[in-house]
Amino acid sequence: MDVGMTPVRVGTAITLRGLRKRYGDVVAVDGVDLVVAPGEVVALLGPNGAGKSTTIDMLLGLTAPDDGDVSVFGLAPHEAVTRGVVGAMLQEAALPEDATVAEVVGMVGSLHDDPLPTAEVLRRSGIVDVANRRCAKLSGGQRQRTRFAIALVGNPDLLVLDEPTTAMDVSARKEFWTSMREFTDQGRTVLFATHYLEEAEEFADRVVLMRGGKIVADGTVAAVREAASGRTVRATLPGADRERLAALPGVTAASVRGDRIELVCTDADAAARALLIEFPRAKDLEVSSVGLEAAFLALTSEQEQR
Amino acid sequence: MIHTGYLVFELRRTMRSTRFLVFTVAFPIVLFVFFSQLFGNDTPDNAAGIDYHSVIMINMTAWGAMSAALYSGARVAVERGSGWQRQLRLTPLSGVGYLTGKGLSGLGVALPVVILVPLVAITTQGVRLSGAQWVQATVGIWLAAIPFALLGLLLGQLGTSDSMQSITSMLMMVLAILGGLWVPIEVLPDWMHQLARVLPSYWMSQVGRSAVDHHEALSSCALVLAVWTVVLGGLVALRYRRDSARG
Numbered sequence: 001m002d003v004g005m006t007p008v009r010v011g012t013a014i015t016l017r018g019l020r021k022r023y024g025d026v027v028a029v030d031g032v033d034l035v036v037a038p039g040e041v042v043a044l045l046g047p048n049g050a051g052k053s054t055t056i057d058m059l060l061g062l063t064a065p066d067d068g069d070v071s072v073f074g075l076a077p078h079e080a081v082t083r084g085v086v087g088a089m090l091q092e093a094a095l096p097e098d099a100t101v102a103e104v105v106g107m108v109g110s111l112h113d114d115p116l117p118t119a120e121v122l123r124r125s126g127i128v129d130v131a132n133r134r135c136a137k138l139s140g141g142q143r144q145r146t147r148f149a150i151a152l153v154g155n156p157d158l159l160v161l162d163e164p165t166t167a168m169d170v171s172a173r174k175e176f177w178t179s180m181r182e183f184t185d186q187g188r189t190v191l192f193a194t195h196y197l198e199e200a201e202e203f204a205d206r207v208v209l210m211r212g213g214k215i216v217a218d219g220t221v222a223a224v225r226e227a228a229s230g231r232t233v234r235a236t237l238p239g240a241d242r243e244r245l246a247a248l249p250g251v252t253a254a255s256v257r258g259d260r261i262e263l264v265c266t267d268a269d270a271a272a273r274a275l276l277i278e279f280p281r282a283k284d285l286e287v288s289s290v291g292l293e294a295a296f297l298a299l300t301s302e303q304e305q306r
Numbered sequence: 307m308i309h310t311g312y313l314v315f316e317l318r319r320t321m322r323s324t325r326f327l328v329f330t331v332a333f334p335i336v337l338f339v340f341f342s343q344l345f346g347n348d349t350p351d352n353a354a355g356i357d358y359h360s361v362i363m364i365n366m367t368a369w370g371a372m373s374a375a376l377y378s379g380a381r382v383a384v385e386r387g388s389g390w391q392r393q394l395r396l397t398p399l400s401g402v403g404y405l406t407g408k409g410l411s412g413l414g415v416a417l418p419v420v421i422l423v424p425l426v427a428i429t430t431q432g433v434r435l436s437g438a439q440w441v442q443a444t445v446g447i448w449l450a451a452i453p454f455a456l457l458g459l460l461l462g463q464l465g466t467s468d469s470m471q472s473i474t475s476m477l478m479m480v481l482a483i484l485g486g487l488w489v490p491i492e493v494l495p496d497w498m499h500q501l502a503r504v505l506p507s508y509w510m511s512q513v514g515r516s517a518v519d520h521h522e523a524l525s526s527c528a529l530v531l532a533v534w535t536v537v538l539g540g541l542v543a544l545r546y547r548r549d550s551a552r553g
Contacts, residue, residue, distance in 0.1 A: 060396060081396055088396045094388035098319045110311025111398045150393065 011074050013038045013158050013189040014059065019068035021054050028054040030213035032068070036191060036206075038157070041184050043204035044193040051213040052193040053091060056162050059191070060088050072158060080158075084112045087156035089147045091163050097136035101127055104135065105149045112154040124179050125149035141172030148176065152183065159183065161192040165199065177203055231268035234286040237261050237279055248274045308410070309403055316411035320378055321418075330377065331419050334370035335426050337488075338362055342431050357518070360435060360443070361490065363427035364514030367447050369487045370419030372507055373478050375451040378412030379458020380465070380474045387467035401546055405459055412455035413448070420448045435517070442517035442524065450510040450531055456538035457506075463545045481507035491521075506534045 014036035021029040029051040036042050044052050057063035058070055061077030072080035080086045095104060105122060109115035122128045125145045130138060138146060144167060151159055165173045173196075180203065184190055194200055200207050200221070207224045209217040217224050233251075238259045245254035250267030261282075265271040268287050275282055320326055341362045382405075385391045394404060424444055427433040435443060458474075465473055482488050484498060485507025491499060502508040509530045512522040 062392065062395060082398045082400070084398060086396075090389070090392060090396070092389050093393035094390045095393075096319060096385070096390055098322055099315065103315060103318065107311050107315035108397050110315075111309055113398070147393070151396075154397065 011038070012036070012071070013040065013073060014191065015069070015071045016055070016059065017069045019055065019058060019070065020066045021051075021058060021063065022066060027213050029058070029065070032210075032213070032215055034208065034215065034218070036189060038073075038189050039184075039187045040206055041190045041204050042192070042206045042208060043200035044191060044208050044210060045195070045197065045200050046193075046210035047195070050210040052210055053162055054213075055210070056088075056090075056160055056191075056193060060086065060160060084114065084154035084156055086158045086160060087151035087154050088160040089144075089151040089162065089164055091166070093147060095135035095138075095143060095146060098134060100132050100134050101138070101142075101146050101149075102131040104146065105153055108150045109153040114155060115153050116155045118153065121149045121153045124182055125152065126175050126179055140167035141169060141176075144168055144172075145176060145179075148179070156188070158189045158191070161190070163193055163195065165194070165196065173199075231265050231287055231289050233263040233265055233268055233272050233275065234284075234288070235261055235275065235282045236284040237282040240279070244278070245275075248278065250274070308406055309399060312399060312403065312407040313410055313414070316378075316407055317414045320381075320411060320415045326374075326377060326415070330370050330374040330415070331422060334366040334373075334419055334423055337369075338366040338423055338426060339430060341366070342427075357433070359427060359431040359433045360518050361515060363423055363431075363433055364443050364447070364518070365487045365490075365511050367420055367423040367443065368450070368507070368511040368514060369482050370423060371416040371447055371451040372454045372481065372487075372510060374416040374419060375412040375454035376458040376461070376474055376478060378415055379408055379455050380461045380470050382408055382459060382462025383465040383470040384462075384467040386462070401549075405542065405546060408462070409455045409459055412458055413451055416448060416451045416455075420444050439517040443514040446513040446517070446524075447510060450506075450513045450527070453506045453531055453534040453538050454510070456535060456542055459542045460538060460545065463542065463549065481505060484508075485511060487511055506531060509534075 012035055014034065016032050016034040019029055019032040020027075032051070032055055044055070046052050054063065058065045059072065059077060061070075061081055070077050072086050075083065075085060077086075081088075099107075102118060102122065106118045109118055109121070119128075122131050125148050127142060127145050127149060130142055135143070135146065144164060148161075148164065151161070165176055168176060177199070180190065192199075192204075204221065206219065207217070207221055208215055209224065236259050240256050240259075240261050242254050242256045245251065245256070245261055245263060248254075248263070248271055250265045250270035251263045252266055253264040255262045263271055263275070272285060272287060276285070342359055345358050345362065382391075385394075391404070395401075399407075421444070424433070424440070461470065461473060461477070484502050485491075485505045486494065486502055487507060491502055491508065491511075494502070509522070509527045513524065513527045513531070515521050516524045516527060
């Protein structure tokens with residue numbers, strides 16, 4: 001069977017409405033609304049305790065929400081899981097140590113009505129060479145890829161991954177995302193939680209930032225950067241006056257370190273133009289976009305100040 | 307409800323465990339040979355004139371089958387602790403399918419000892435029984451392992467992976483000694499004999515023994531074991547519902 005030809009479900013992939021969950025006095029998820037369209041690759045980003053894992057648990061039907069609705073391709077979470085519409089890779093789910101990789105993946109495949117061939121899944125997950133190895137003897141990265149294979153073998157339309165690349169080294173991480181690409185190229189939907197910002201930047205179409213159980217930003221990687229006042233202008237300017245710099249159009253903050261100045265801008269173009277006109281001696285001009293990490297920090301710290 | 311793929315997977319995993327094979331297959335065989343050498347040739351002092359070899363064979367078969375069934379179910383605790391159970395909840399395997407698979411694999415892994423101990427008894431001690439007696443001493447004992455598979459599941463649902471091993475071993479010992487599997491029940495003081503009649507392990511061995519010495523009626527064995535099965539099955543189901551409702 002050519003897996004690329006498998007019809008992909010239509011309709012909304014994920015709909016979360018007014019999702020809430022509290023554990024005792026701790027509000028883990030505090031009103032999350034999220035709609036994900038089929039084919040989107042969404043990164044769920046946030047510090048520990050932001051509510052990412054609880055949101056994922058509710059999405060998968062592992063935890064019942066106190067309030068709100070969850071639907072996965074129009075199905076209740078449990079039904080979506082039973083029908084193999086959603087495949088998932090959890091953070092701390094172990095493997096049966098006494099079974100081989102091929103046995104585990106084959107067994108999970110046998111539970112599904114329309115599984116992918118085990119050999120195909122092992123290849124795509126990059127674990128063909130350890131297929132007959134017992135799970136107890138796998139490295140951290142191999143374990144993760146085996147768990148990825150388990151999530152994949154049911155041929156799901158939606159993959160949900162909770163911090164999939166923890167315990168992987170750089171090359172394993174790279175390989176992992178290559179196999180993910182193969183999956184998403186077929187128009188499948190992916191939601192992954194991560195705290196590796198570069199992964200979100202590189203692999204997601206869309207980034208959802210969570211903090212304190214709420215979504216604090218949601219958009220494309222570019223839009224999220226924008227939201228945190230996107231760019232920085234750096235230049236060499238001896239004897240600069242910080243206050244005059246800060247007053248330039250499009251500048252939100254300025255700093256001076258010796259001859260080097262740094263302007264944090266909402267409109268870098270306007271700021272650069274004004275800088276060169278008002279200070280003709282400014283040179284070595286450099287405009288750079290703030291990384292997602294900086295945007296992330298800016299957004300979350302903004303929340304903290306409120 | 308029964309997933310063949312899952313059942314086969316479970317059977318293979320369990321049969322691969324050296325510790326499992328040592329405790330549930332090798333030990334009963336070794337002890338059978340040992341006890342047979344010690345007591346087997348004693349002149350039967352009872353009116354029925356039973357051959358002790360067959361009684362020891364039945365007790366060791368029952369002990370092995372009981373351990374296998376218990377051990378298999380108790381592994382649920384380990385999988386609950388490790389998170390593998392959580393991963394399985396994200397597959398089409400239902401909770402009932404999971405428990406059924408574990409229970410049936412408990413019966414499956416009880417088969418080798420039920421076959422091997424009698425084989426060793428025939429070949430080394432020359433035990434001879436009629437066809438009907440053999441059915442009772444093998445198939446009968448094997449079916450009597452059902453409540454133990456359920457007891458294992460219940461322990462697996464209640465215990466933690468750390469406590470499980472000691473709890474299971476302890477319970478196996480108590481059930482084996484008080485049920486008269488290691489020491490012939492006749493040798494035990496009367497109050498212990500009365501206590502034994504409550505235990506499923508006693509009735510399990512009596513399923514086999516009723517074929518050779520008519521100590522208890524087979525119908526009583528079936529009845530008591532059926533009650534144990536219903537009670538333990540009910541507790542497993544109840545616990546399962548609590549667990550799923552917690553979510």
